[in-house]
Amino acid sequence: MTSENRFLNTGIVSIDPLVTYTKRHKPTPIGIAGSCPELFEGRSSLHFVGPVWNYEDHDVADIAVHWRETAKALPDATFVFLNSTDRETLALSAAGVPAITCSELLFVDDTVFKPYAPADFSGAAFDAIYVARLEPYKRHQLAREIENLALMFDARFDQTQSAYDLEVTRLLPNARYLNFEKSAGQYVSLDPDARAQRMNQARCGLCLSKEEGAMRVSMEYLMCGLPVVTTRSKGGRDRYFADPYVIVAEDDPANVARAVREIGRRKLSKLAIRDHIMRVVSFERRNFLSFANALVQKQFGVANLFSSLRPFIESWPFVEPEAAWSRARLKPFTEWLRPNA
């Protein structure tokens, strides 16, 4: 039985048998089982752990130490680290950490991020769209020579403005800040459907950071049928980039703007880009599904637990045990674990 929604929102992709998919981030360095081992004591469990950023050498050493400690504390648990790149998989495997390459970009929801007409970009409202948090590593300044640019971003949780926010508005005064339109100048968070609709109004999507995680937005663009202009990067987003629907531009505003114009000139079709990327994604999804089910069979003796990747696509893999919102989401799970407590 795979998870109902109330468990998916805390990274439980199957409740019985117990399978989690959570992230390595500060509150949970090796996912939920490492930070809340008491929830998994005395029962068999399988834990997929994904990254939020690319791994350096110290990450590999930290993961190895943490994983070993947790594996000793939870002898009935099995872990697999899902990496964005083969280089990271090689480093973890050399350290004896169970790991495979499986990009989280496979878990982007292709039923939400999909092409909207017109397929040939005619009448596109924007030359380019950049969906990116207002953080310095996102390097918004590289977009400053794009003539008709749209921006979307998630606001900070506390809704404050940072110096970088103001810097972006200074650098990109003519950009369309889509989170503020249709809301009388107030910031509004756009849900995935709204984001997909707005992406579809652009001729291309931008990826401008030098280093980050796999960058889910890059796959959202591609699933919407948008080509991409990117800079060289570390973190794994380039796994799905290929000619002719991606241009890798040098790290300066003139080259980025030139690449945007070039990609606009190519007679690309949203449907062709979507078709191509979904063939590749479907191929990788099938193989990951086969792997996940093989592990489940080995761990629990249950065949074909996952008939699709929907639980992974729909789950919210971030757990923060110290935060009230995350504890609230964990409550149904803790109650399920100990119904008579």
Next chain:
Amino acid sequence: MAAEQQFLNAGIVSLDPLVTYTKRFGALPVGIAGAVPELFANRPSLHLVSASWFLHDSAVDEIASEIRRVSGILPQAHFIFLAASSYDAYRLASAGVPSFTCNSIIFIDEQVFRPMPPFDGTGYRYDAIYNARFETYKRHELAARIDNLALIYDRPLAGGVSAVEADVRKLLPTAHYLNHELGAGVYKNLNRVEVAQQLRLSRCGLCLSAEEGEMRVAMEYLLCGLPIVSTQSIGGRDRYFQPAYAIIAPDDPEAIAEAVKEMSRRRINKLAVRDHVGRILAHERQAFLKGLNAVARDVFGVSDVFGDMRAFIHAMPFIAPSEEWGRRRLEDVARALDEIPPRGAAPSRQAIAKSKVEDRYHKLFLEELALNGIPDEYEPGAGAANSSLLYILARLMRELPVQDVVELGSGQTSILIDRIRKAKHKAFEARTLEHDRNWIDRIGKKVDHRTIYAPLRKMDVAGHEIEFYEIANDLPQQIDFLLIDGPPASCPQTRFSRLGAATLVPLLGSDFVILIDDSEREGEQLLSALIAERLSSRHAGYRKKEFHGDKRQTVFAGGAFADAIDF
């Protein structure tokens, strides 16, 4: 730069930097590096290895063990085991084998195996074709109900007709034995182009074994646009099988024949199969090159060693050092390598930054030597004591009134301890423990203090089963300086071997220093944690500091020695 064909024929896909791609089979558990390590001595090398058969668990263990063995002989060799599937990659990683997923059937030449006209569904001569050796595991009998079957096969090495072939001919009397039909009754070997030409005449390709390797023929079928009828299998061939162009049928001749008929009814377009598989192939190749080039940059400091797949497509990864033809090919490689000076890895930015810090430590170490009145007879570097370790050791031993020094593992630090002891008129006792008899004999000739042969014995420390020094009555009652640089702990299997040093904490005096080398490593980090825990539990106040040169050192200092680490 990719290698020329003569080197590709020996599995050398790049001569400089030196990269190999060979197969695990027979007497070569991890390919060429284990078979002829002398070819790779004294230079960095990168070895890609793929399996020629499904990896059972015992094979995974053997690979892990063999890589450890070869890594001991070739410390500059790096391995990547190419896993046929994610599940294999997971099992290999769990055993500490450096690996990632790359099914080697992506190395098939897509320019040779491609669809040929007609593309309109006409001109087929066979309902199914099976390109398979006459071996029992190929299960030709499952094709017995197919009406119009073609077979391609190898000739037995000994010539004639093997027992298996004879059985197959009885089971499949009406099949087209193409190697004989095209040879006018005599066996004719078909080259790849000729095989591709025969494939185009078939409606589908067969894969009937239950277990084998990745099965290159499966990708040859697909690249020629043939859909596939296969049985369930292990070995990796199913990675590229997808509906609608692949049917997985039960292990039964009737079911196989029915699947062949179904595939014929589907009238699958060859160009559509080729287009789809071609995109997947391009994607997997791109991912492989990215991963490989990233690793090569780490190993050699060279970017983009491989610009394309040509070397892997044209390499011959099966080598045979025991055969005359195999030896000749390797001699060519050896002669070519003699012409190429060993390359050190070009420093990365991180390495350059590290080496600036290391330079500073080296200068400070030379100053310490001068303060101690000791000549410079040291060569800090990879695999030996580095400058930060030598400096920390020299400074602490000069400044502190140590009485009893214990060193775990011998090397340049043993010599430094001896020289400082003599400079201080033998004001302290020192003991160096070493498990390697040859090493202890050599060091013993160079130093005056006690050098103790301490073989390794199994013990359990903090839940880890390790091998640590057998320490009888060799140690002082109170150690005030403990240097931890042994036993060897650089391989996955030995990474925790230094945890045994934590058992020496009770022997520390109230004034003490513990100096741990290589503390950037996982095992040493755990050791630090254990030491901290044990110091706390004996209510010994202490201070801890880390030093970052080319390697990291961690120092614990307590009692009157605690403030000595403020430098």
